[in-house]
Amino acid sequence: MFDVMPTDPEESFDDPELKAAVRRVWGGKPTPESVRRRLEASTTGLARDSAMTIRPRYVWAAAALVVIAVGLIALKLNGIVPVGPGPQAAAAAAPLPATLASDLVARHDGCARAADHHMPGVARDDFARIASDLKWRLGLPVMAGPIKEDQWTFAGASICPVGSFKSAHLMFKGPHHQAVSVFSLTGAALPSGVDGRAYEADRSGHPIAGFMHDGSFYCVVGSDPTGSLSLKEVRTFRDELAPQIDIPRPTVASAEH
C-alpha cells in the first residue's frame, strides 16, 4: 500500500489498494441537494447571458423591463411606490429585537476594525455592481449606495455573518473614526417583521435604523467614539439608501404605518 513512488513524471504511480481506501473515505460524495439547487438556480443561463448574444426574445424582454422601470420611476416620483419605510412608519418605528441588535453591533464592530473590508470578487467602487455581486451570493436584493457626506470613504463590501444569518455588508468610515454599516439580510432574521415597517434601536451606543422590505431586512448601524453620531443621522442614511435597493416592489401601505 505504501510502496516507493516512481521518479519519472510521465509514469503515474499506481497503488490500487491505497486508491480504493481513499475512495472509500472521500469518493462517491455527491453535492448535497440543497447546494445543487442553489447553484443551479443561480447559474442557469449565466453563460448565455455573459456571451452578450442578443436574441429577439431578449430584446422584447429588455424592452418590457425598460417600460416597467420607467413606470416604476414615474410612480415613485409621485410617491405611489415607496421603497423603505414611509414617513409614518419612521415616526412609529418598532424597537428592534435585542438579540438581532446585538448581533448587528457585534458584526459592525468586528468589521470596522479591518482596514480593508472588500471581498474578493465583489466590485470595489461601483455600487450597482456591488449590489449585483452581493445579491448573487446572498440570494436577495441588496441595499448598496454611497453615503453622501463629506470625507466619508467606502471601506468595502462583503458577505458577513450576523448571528446565524448571512448578510450583505457595506462599510463606510467617517473622518473622525466614525463607522457606518449597511446590512441586507433575510427577513428570517426578524421573524416578526412587517413589510414597510421601520425598526430602530440604540444598542451599546450604536444607533440602528432599519426596515423590512419585500421579506428582507435592511438596516444601517453607526458608531462614533465621541458619541456624536445620532439615531437621527443614521435614519437619514437609511432613508437615502433605501431607494437603492435594486428591485423595488409596488407595496400597499400597511395599516400599521
Add this chain to the structure above:
Amino acid sequence: MKPSAEHFEKLALEQMDVLYRVACRLTRDPERAGDLLQETYLRALRGREGFDLQAHGIRPWLIRIMHNLQINQAEHESRQPTTVEPESLETSSLAAAGDLLIGRDNLEQMDDRLVHALHELPSDYQVVMLLWAVEEFSYKEIAESLQIPIGTVMSRLHRARRRLADALRTVADSRGMIGE
C-alpha cells in the same frame, strides 16, 4: 475549440460533484465548500470566453479557478480581524476532524484510522490525494489544475503517503497491534 454557451454550461455543471469534493478538501467545511463551489461557477460561467476546450477538458480549468479563489479568500481572511463565536469554534473543531463530511453509517464501516489520518493531512496534500486516488487525474492534470510543477505533485503525493503510513503505524503501535 470554444464550446457554445449551452454546451459550456452543460460541461461545467457535469463536474459539480468533483468540484464539491475538491471544495470540501480545500475548505474542510461543508458550508464553505458550498459557497466556494457557487463562487467558482459564477466565475467560470462569466468567464467562459477565456476557456478553450483542451486535451484534458474542463475539469482542470474549473479546479484552477476554485483553487485560486480559495487562495485569495484565505489571504483576505488572514488580513481580517478574527471574531470567533463559540458556535463557530465548535463547528471548526468538528470540521477539522472531518466528521461533518462523513456519514455516521459509512464511518462505522470504514477503517477509522485511515479516515483520521487522511483528515490530518494538510489541505494541499488532501487535494492532491483526492485528485489522484478518487478522481483518477494524471500527474499532469493535477499539476495543471493546481498550477504547480509535476515534481511538486509527486512530492506532495509521496509525503502524503508517508504521513499516512506513519500515522497508521503510530496508531497501530499505541494499540499494541504491532508485535515486537
